[in-house]
Amino acid sequence: MAVAIAPTPTADETAVYRKVTWRLLPFLMLCYTIAYLDRVNVGFAKLQMIGDLGLSETIYGIGAGIFFLGYFLFEVPSNLMLHRVGARIWIGRIMISWGIVSALFMFTNSATTFYALRFLLGIAEAGFYPGIILYLTYWYPRYRRVQMVTLFMTAIPVSGIFGGPLSGWIMASLDGVNQWAGWQWLFLIEAIPSLVIGVVVIFYLDNSIQAAKWLTAGEKAILERAVAEDQGTIVPHGSTLAVFRDPRVWLMCALYFGIVMGSYGLTFWLPTLLQSAGVKGTLHVGLLTAVPYLAAVVAMVLFARSSDRRRERRWHLAITLFIAAGGLIMSALAGTHTGIAILTLTIAATGLMSSSPLFWGLPTAFLTGSAAAAGIGVINSVGNLAGFASPYMVGWLKDATHNTAMGMYALAAIQIVTAFIALAVPKSLVQK
Secondary structure, eight states: OOOOOOOOOOHHHHHHHHHHHHHHHHHHHHHHHHHHHHHHTHHHHHHHHHHHHTOOHHHHHHHHHHHHHHHHHHHHHHHHHHHHHOHHHHHHHHHHHHHHHHHHGGGOOSHHHHHHHHHHHHHHHTTHHHHHHHHHHTTOOHHHHHHHHHHHHTHHHHHHHHHHHHHHHHHHHSTTGGGOOHHHHHHHHHHHHHHHHHHHHHHHOOSSSTTOTTSOHHHHHHHHHHHHHHHTTSOOOSSGGGGGGOHHHHHHHHHHHHHHHHHHHHHHHHHHHHHHTTOOSHHHHHHHTHHHHHHHHHHHHHHHHHHHHHTOOHHHHHHHHHHHHHHHHHHHHHTTOHHHHHHHHHHHHHHHHHHHHHHTTTGGGTOOHHHHHHHHHHHHHHHTTHHHHHHHHHHHHHHHHSSSHHHHHHHHHHHHHHHHHHHHSOHHHHOO
16 A cells, blocks of 8 residues: 655644544534434334334335435535535534434335335435535545544444444333334434434534634634645536536446445344344344444544555555455355354444445545535435445345345445445545
8 A cells, every 4th residue: 555645734733623523523423323323223113114014125125225315316405505504504404304204204104105204314314424524624634534534434333333222122112102113112212312413503513614613713724724725736626517527426426336335235234134143132133233333433443544644545445345245245154143143244344334434535535615515415425326226135135035145245246346446546536
């Protein structure tokens, strides 16, 4: 792995960025933890819901994935709106609206309502994740950004660490209370935090460095200089529409599509995979889903630190994808050996979870301003179409073969192809 030269931060810059990070990252992580839990808790609800409602595995796969069709249609407009009105109002609006829709899932009574609500949830949440990626570009130069994106994205495994046991407990303990099923309680209870935090966002987040009252004038000058010097090295696109003509953007779309195929293939099916491996009871399934996510937190931080320290992106990303592929293949071979299944799924999770933050170091190296708002939105929306394709593919293969092995093999093959796409990205584009 080659090492590129990056600016050496001063002691003052290091101190002010430490202050910014403690102010922003824990709160943004909390927001994304709640968002991700509302997005994927359907994987736990499935353990009871498809039996109660008479849904097939394929119907579940379509419903899990149809979220991303609504997400795709409204992603770019949402990100452009955030760039125009600011993160404070727009992120708060997103969280409140998806909290309302998420709570409505407790009234699901057919495949039709399941599909409709998943589609509406995608519309409600569109723009949140790429909006935060865009927001971080307002505060951090490239040579700090991968670690910041990684810290933000550790919210995914954190939501698994706490969300899995919580979801399992809710479904096991409240099933039948007030004549509601455990999965109905799950959707209601886990929607409440997004409503509360959505209101807090409006009062807590600042739209820009200059708007931050908790920074001194000198601290603002240091931050603005670091961001300006970094963005000064990026060739602007000229117009927002120019993003759509940039082949680099479409290369990023293809790369991210493969990454998301693996991530959501595992996320939406992890509870089912553990159940198939012999784990009994929703509470035990929930507790054991925390194991892969705990390992993923550590792996994400280590890979990000190595990538930023070496100023190298491609090989780090490719290695995580090869690890993910190996874990997925071994998980398919594990069968009903519970301990081996947990170990192999943990390996898969460390690779899959580490790949996404490493990926976002690539497009943010050549996108800035309104082009960044549009470009990040395009990449994330096209990539997240895999969130529809992946659970549908795994569900269809499970119905066709009556096991999950073929689905894991297919996901592993996609990760290997994606790793080679990562290595095909020009070194000069990402070595910053």
